[in-house]
Amino acid sequence: MGYLEFLSLLKNAKVVVTDSGVQEEAFTLKVPTATLRYTPRDRKRRCTGSTCFLRPSGSA
Known part of the structure; x- marks a missing residue:
């Protein structure tokens, strides 16, 4: 599949x-x-606008 x-x-x-x-x-x-990330790149922002960072199950 191409990018477009x-x-x-x-x-x-x-x-x-x-x-x-x-x-x-x-x-x-x-x-x-x-x-889905173990830690967001910017730890201060968990949910912003249309993006939410979710810690995968079983991670510390």
């Missing part, structure tokens, strides 16, 4: 679950995003 085809799918998504690989694209397209 991927962006088309992303644009039409209701929500995106990612490990942060497509976080910027989803934000730009205003698609709600759940980012």
Whole structure:
């Protein structure tokens, strides 16, 4: 799948679950995003706008 085809799918998504690989694209397209990470890059921000950082199950 090419990048433009991927962006088309992303644009039409209701929500995106990612490990942060497509976080910027989803934000730009205003698609709600759940980012699964052990720690967010910016520890002060857990949920902002359309993005929420979620700690994977079983992590400290």
